[in-house]
Amino acid sequence: MKATFRAVSEHGYTDLRVRDIGAEMELSRQVIHYHFDGKYDLLSSFLEYVIEQYEGSVAIDPGSDPRAELNARIDQCLLGPEFAEFIHWERMKVYCELFAYAQHDEEHREIFNDHYEYIRESIVAIIEAGVEDGVFRDVDAILMGQLITDVIHAARERRLALGHESAPEEAPRAIDEYVLDSLLA
Template identity: 70%
Template sequence: MSEFSGDDAGGGEVDVADEKVSAKDTREVIMEATFRALAKRGYTDLRMRDIGDEMELTRQVIHYHFDGKNDLLASFLRYVAEQYEGSVEVDESADPWTELQARIDQCLFGPEFDEFGHWERMKVYHELFAHAQNDDRHREILDEHYDQIKQSIVDVVEDGMEEGVFREVDAELVGQLITDVIHVGRERRISLGHDDAPKETRRAIDEYILDSLVVDGGPE
């Protein structure tokens, strides 16, 4: 059986080796165990048994749901994307400027997690990103996530132009530029150890991209 699909994904129960847990809980347990295992072992040296060692459920649960390491990591990448796509909190009445700021902050500084902080998760994410060139399925998932991040920014910029708070620009190009700058800023902190990179990236976005969007009399 591959990934969590059908009735299992809807919160049904799976009975494996006398362990009965909801499919939703099982998925989260496995995904969080994958985070811990990847943080310790890295992508290249990761084995299924390493993930099993990081959770209280039996290793059989992993093999019940996934057809090997690549299948599990594909689901893991979707899990990471879901955490960031669904956690931007903006009031429905918020103006485009406020929403754009919130989305940029989310990508750069992340939401709060009970276990494993934003940068620990980004370290794992960016390692898988680097290996995507060798895996078509992983590249497709990461490409979808990139497009979702970019499009969320494009949509806000377009809304701002319609409301007259942003000047007329190529929203697609602005969305791509902001997304790329965010990605490089995160990579600089993770790979080069430049702890100030996120704040410097945020300042650069403010001063050289966002300030250029504002029409006369708009927010500063």
Template identity: 60%
Template sequence: MTATSDAESGGGTREEIMEATFRALSKHGYTDLRVRDIGEEFEKSRTLIHYHFDGKHDLISAFLEYLVDQYEDRPDLDADDDSWEVLGARIDQCLFGPDLGGDFDHWDRMKVYHELFSQARHNDRHREIFNEHYAKIRGNITRVLEAGIERGDFADVDPDDLAQLVTDVIHASRARKISLGHDDAPEQARRAIDDFVLPALDPECASERDAARDGGPR
């Protein structure tokens, strides 16, 4: 099969290139990575990489989009869904990752993700992709909060601010585990969210806080 006919055969080759890119990044890191290194991880002809992508930066941008797409979902609430369970599941997925299968787990992929994140200030396209992904993570949490508030399951908090806080905690705990070796950081973050953030969503707790504030010293 020629490079052209293989390239036109569907998304299979591109996905194989993406996985080869992941393996190469895991071995060499972003700074020292060469297209040749990716080719060594790719079982087909290296010319296919050059057919699909215009050099290293184009390939890494495509890989980053491929990586974040694996973490995208839209946790909209159905009529019979429990607001607390949907919110908890979304937080857990962001902290601990979905089951992606294959040879590399969530944390293998997060190591590469955070290395590229640390370089985003030097690449406008990468910064744009990360901003879009960050907005989607925050937006997913915001929608769950808004739906729960509308139902009366959650207290009437500012969903944007609370979603931003949760998203920041998730990102910081993942970075602490990956960069500093604090393996318990995600679990600690989850406990802190349970103990200090989610109680703000409990309508009864919110009513008690409001009553205490109204009856307190002026």
């Protein structure tokens, strides 16, 4: 997975070849083909690996209020986590490059859809719990979760595609002030 990350980072998605990945780990492409059914299968496994790291990395203090949980989820999606082998924004660059080409690959589209749903559903669950606890007013939790998830994705793209370095810090402030404040009961 580390070799795949380095190869995609260096060559980009469209110019990537299995031999580029093999060169990163000093293996022949035959060895890679023994384990994977080609470039797309390997990239699918890579996507699942990166997404699994993100999905399992949100640390929320037990007993946190729903707003603190939402802030932790949003920060994790926009600012990290950091893992020794991959720096967050280098990883997001590769993630977003593969995301852009998912329209041409049904398996990758399915992986990204599942990840999107995971993020959205985790946000929806927090909102629903907040409504149930009386911390948040009664809202359409699914629609609110959709909005927050879309803002997260837009901020990522603004930083990566447009070079707006401050987008990941601006988005949580905007969500907090214009969305989460409106949720309070």
